[in-house]
Amino acid sequence: MSDASIAELLMALAGVFAARRMRWYVFGAQAVVAYGRPRLTADVDVMVDAGGTKAAELARVLSGAGFALRFPLSTERDEDPRLLPLVHTASSIPVDLVIAAPGLDQELLERAVSIDLGGALVPVVSAADLVALKVLAGRRKDLEDVRGVLLEQGPRLDLARTRALIRAFAAATENPGLVARLERLVRAARAPRRG
Secondary structure, eight states: OOHHHHHHHHHHHHHHHHHTTOOEEEETHHHHHHTTOOOOOSOEEEEEOOTTOOHHHHHHHHHTTTEEESSOOOOSSSSOOSEEEEEETTTTEEEEEEEOOSSHHHHHHHTOEEEEETTEEEEEOOHHHHHHHHHHHOOHHHHHHHHHHHHHHGGGSOHHHHHHHHHHHHHHHTOTHHHHHHHHHHHHHHSOOOO
């Protein structure tokens, strides 16, 4: 994915969300890149506060801005889907758009910061929140991302915020190992490198 393609995609999203007064942010691998760690990725991850707009309506609005569903939305459940699997038709870049839920998602939206991604100034999940989300996901590539963000952000990272969020995740998921996972990653990032 080129920076120009990413910028075009993000500006298209920004236009739709601004017109509808929807708060949003970029997370995932593009956020890792924003905080200083090069990373290969095949998609763009976005969280949006749809403000009560149903998923199907949001998909319709986004189709007018150059986005298409990668596959039909499920209609089997009574619940409105929280994930819109999109593709930016001009660049063929997949976009996973997550519709924010009440509570924690709203807090993360409040703490998003504006960062230039490939020439587009867009809201990005805060570094502290990104680290917590990546620790929660727990896949090998997520933990490598955490290490990279910890190394690049160093003392600028609000570790108190990250720790508080991890404790909340640990309680909600009944997984106390999340706290230990974060602390191992913090220690490893602070350890002197052997050269």
